[in-house]
Amino acid sequence: YVRFALAAMIPIVRRSIASFWRVLKQITKVGTFLVGAIVIFAWIAAVLFNGPDATQALPINTGFESFGDSLYTLFLGVTTANLPDCLVPSVQYSRVYLAFWAPFLILTVCIFMQVILATVYNEYQDEMSSKVQVQFSNRTKGIDQTFSAIKASGQHSKKRGKQEPVVTYESFVELVNRLGSFIALGVDQDFLKLVFAALDDDGNGILVASEFYDMCDVLQYRFVVTKRDSIVLLALGDSKGGKFLKRLMNNSQEEPNMGYQFRFNDSPFDYIMNTILALNVLWMIFESYYDLNDLPELGWFLPVDCLFAFAYLFEVTLKLCTWSWREYWQTTDNRFDFITTFILVGAVIATLAFDIPKDVLRYLNILRLLRVVKALNNIDVFQKTVATVVSMLSTCTDVLLMNVLVMYLWGSVGVQLFGGELYAARFGDKAKDLGYFSAHFEVFNFNDIPMSFVTLFCFMITGWVDNVAVACMALAEEWSLFWFVSVFFMLSFYLASVLLAFNVFIAFSIDVYCKLQEQAEEDKGDLEKNLDEIREELAGKGLCLHMEASSELRKSRVYKGLFEEVCQEEDQAEAGET
Numbered sequence: 001y002v003r004f005a006l007a008a009m010i011p012i013v014r015r016s017i018a019s020f021w022r023v024l025k026q027i028t029k030v031g032t033f034l035v036g037a038i039v040i041f042a043w044i045a046a047v048l049f050n051g052p053d054a055t056q057a058l059p060i061n062t063g064f065e066s067f068g069d070s071l072y073t074l075f076l077g078v079t080t081a082n083l084p085d086c087l088v089p090s091v092q093y094s095r096v097y098l099a100f101w102a103p104f105l106i107l108t109v110c111i112f113m114q115v116i117l118a119t120v121y122n123e124y125q126d127e128m129s130s131k132v133q134v135q136f137s138n139r140t141k142g143i144d145q146t147f148s149a150i151k152a153s154g155q156h157s158k159k160r161g162k163q164e165p166v167v168t169y170e171s172f173v174e175l176v177n178r179l180g181s182f183i184a185l186g187v188d189q190d191f192l193k194l195v196f197a198a199l200d201d202d203g204n205g206i207l208v209a210s211e212f213y214d215m216c217d218v219l220q221y222r223f224v225v226t227k228r229d230s231i232v233l234l235a236l237g238d239s240k241g242g243k244f245l246k247r248l249m250n251n252s253q254e255e256p257n258m259g260y261q262f263r264f265n266d267s268p269f270d271y272i273m274n275t276i277l278a279l280n281v282l283w284m285i286f287e288s289y290y291d292l293n294d295l296p297e298l299g300w301f302l303p304v305d306c307l308f309a310f311a312y313l314f315e316v317t318l319k320l321c322t323w324s325w326r327e328y329w330q331t332t333d334n335r336f337d338f339i340t341t342f343i344l345v346g347a348v349i350a351t352l353a354f355d356i357p358k359d360v361l362r363y364l365n366i367l368r369l370l371r372v373v374k375a376l377n378n379i380d381v382f383q384k385t386v387a388t389v390v391s392m393l394s395t396c397t398d399v400l401l402m403n404v405l406v407m408y409l410w411g412s413v414g415v416q417l418f419g420g421e422l423y424a425a426r427f428g429d430k431a432k433d434l435g436y437f438s439a440h441f442e443v444f445n446f447n448d449i450p451m452s453f454v455t456l457f458c459f460m461i462t463g464w465v466d467n468v469a470v471a472c473m474a475l476a477e478e479w480s481l482f483w484f485v486s487v488f489f490m491l492s493f494y495l496a497s498v499l500l501a502f503n504v505f506i507a508f509s510i511d512v513y514c515k516l517q518e519q520a521e522e523d524k525g526d527l528e529k530n531l532d533e534i535r536e537e538l539a540g541k542g543l544c545l546h547m548e549a550s551s552e553l554r555k556s557r558v559y560k561g562l563f564e565e566v567c568q569e570e571d572q573a574e575a576g577e578t
Contacts, residue, residue: 023123023500027116034112038078041104042070048100049090062089078108079494081464120500121507129563136560139216147212150175157208166206169196176219194223194545198530214527220553221531224546225538226326228259233322249322256536259544260323261331273315280308302351309348312341330546388516394551395512395558396505403501407460410493411452417489418446418472427474436471444468460497515561 046069049061063073063086076082083105090097150171156163173192197203198218199211236242250257251266264270283304290297316338319328328334393400422445424431431437444455444465458465469490476482524532535545549557 026123027119030115046070060093079464117503124504132563164208220550222548227324228544256539258539309344392512395555399505406497406501407456414446414452435467441467
């Protein structure tokens with residue numbers, strides 16, 4: 001409990017608790033209606049299902065034996081954890097009872113629960129829009145003050161018919177050096193000229209205020225310049241071998257040659273390797289048929305496996321003969337290919353030289369399957385979707401952290417309350433009546449933090465795990481203090497995790513995904529165009545420029561796109577009221 005209290009003092013935890021409290025106040029009204037609906041329908045069900053014959057094989061009052069049972073059963077119905085099971089006894093007795101279930105489910109699940117979701121996310125959106133508004137307002141003020149402090153005296157640039165103050169390259173370098181003393185920058189000193197050129201839209205060697213404003217963005221890029229061609233390709237030069245290698249490994253894209261990422265896809269060798277991957281898929285399906293049916297492998301299976309493994313080794317060799325090591329290693333695909341290829345080749349050699357267990361080879365074949373899946377990256381739609389999902393996850397880190405935080409806090413308490421308690425002997429004769437044991441749910445427990453995470457994660461994604469919840473509450477006699485604590489633990493986690501944190505993550509991730517799709521279709525801005533021009537200039541010198549926006553920059557751009565419209569709407573509404 002002390003650890004829980006200490007964790008609650010962490011700033012991000014305190015902010016999350018404050019956010020939860022604000023949301024709770026917002027959903028009080030609709031939450032009251034939801035609870036009221038459950039209570040009223042529970043009373044009706046307790047009366048309604050108590051009258052008909054309850055002696056049949058599946059009694060009509062199953063789950064409604066008392067008012068308390070009715071409350072719990074209908075609560076489970078709201079979480080959808082016992083749907084459609086809870087309908088079976090009454091509807092099997094008579095379809096007339098659908099007149100009870102239909103209005104209850106429509107009112108609670110389809111209306112009230114969705115209103116709660118909308119209220120929760122609307123409150124989170126209002127909070128985030130306020131934060132984003134303050135963040136970008138402070139950023140603008142900071143940049144304006146910085147520009148005023150370092151602008152060159154007596155030097156101006158004439159734009160749009162008026163003189164504008166400017167910042168020189170020397171002042172910019174001094175500013176970046178000072179910033180580097182306080183924060184980690186993604187730009188090395190060697191690339192400051194490149195950064196300055198990216199900011200300088202008109203290429204006159206000085207920055208006006210509008211160009212300087214992009215400084216915060218460009219300093220959050222990671223720049224890497226690599227030599228493009230390998231030693232082998234440079235040595236071959238314009239010989240027949242060199243020309244053949246270039247034709248084989250490069251696509252038909254016009255000059256300049258900006259490196260592997262731009263020239264390998266759709267090249268002749270790329271088509272050859274995709275064909276080999278397709279054949280490998282068919283071969284793996286054929287091999288799997290033998291494995292799954294426990295058929296003895298034929299003698300020529302191993303040579304075919306060797307053929308595919310050395311084909312991938314040949315691919316790595318040709319790529320390294322075309323592009324330099326640093327250029328090759330810049331892409332994640334090539335890193336994956338290099339590592340998996342040498343693992344597979346090593347496994348083949350080990351199989352030929354030693355007696356390797358069959359199970360080990362089966363696991364190594366999974367690596368080959370991953371290479372096949374990776375080949376889907378050549379499909380434009382798949383590539384864009386994967387990139388969007390990765391960006392979405394990095395953008396949603398705050399919301400994901402909030403969900404992890406909730407599970408950690410409740411998991412810590414769960415270990416103290418239920419750790420080492422959920423075993424059959426602990427319940428005595430009651431154990432045979434608990435679905436926790438008959439369904440073999442003993443793997444879901446609170447014996448330690450990792451297992452409590454697993455258990456609560458199942459609660460989060462399914463809404464409610466009845467067998468675990470009932471077993472935890474059955475550890476004490478009904479209406480005892482520990483029973484109340486157990487009930488409060490389960491209900492509070494459902495409120496904090498399922499209704500609040502997880503709902504926010506779902507709604508927010510959908511918004512982020514849609515915004516990223518929109519941004520992917522937008523035209524490049526001046527900053528990106530300037531960087532492309534620099535990339536083309538370096539390509540003429542046999543160099544390749546690799547640049548990647550930091551996760552914080554991607555997140556701030558998405559947040560600005562998401563909440564800028566909300567902020568503008570709020571400002572317009574306030575202006576209309578005044």
